Amino acid sequence: MVASDLQRLAAVEQLRVLGEQVGVPVVLPKENVVRPKDMYSDVRRRWIEGMHEVVIVDTAGRLSIDEALMSELQELKSLYNPKESLLVLDAMTGQESVHVAQTFDQKIGIDGVIFTKLDGDARAGAILSIRSVLG
CATH class of the missing domain: 3.40.50 (Rossmann fold)
Structure with a gap:
């Protein structure tokens, strides 16, 4: 790691x-x-x-979305040339996570999404929305 x-x-x-x-x-x-x-x-x-x-x-x-951090991430992806890029999202973020996932996919390219904190009281409807939007 x-x-x-x-x-x-x-x-x-x-x-x-x-x-x-x-x-x-x-x-x-x-x-x-x-x-x-x-x-x-x-x-x-x-x-x-x-x-x-x-x-x-x-x-x-x-x-x-933070443009400076997105640029940093683009640099890292270029250096490491990963086989897979995963976006980890907090389930408590709600529907804003859909926007974050879309932007990440457009700027970085993601292969999958991992949601954390699903054991809490967050309603994870964003998971279905992201699946619908990103495929």
Whole structure:
């Protein structure tokens, strides 16, 4: 896993702990890294050395569309050239998640959507809307 969410203070530590708990190596940003794309060479080296088949890149979350973060994500997608791009959405976001999914698909291209917090009291009608809009 790659801890490239440099926006949320606890994100890197949270992913480090999760990786430790499940026995998955996590690439952490070095002290001088301020942009996720600056982690790529280290990730690439460790990916090749470790012969990993799957690399999960955790990026900064977006509850709505933020152009600067979208540009950052486009750069990362260009660098990593992933086989699959998944959008993770909070079920409590509601119908705004449809707009977010559409924009992500147009700008980044997504292969699937994962909804979190479905165990709460959120009504997940947005799941059906996204399925209808994106196919």
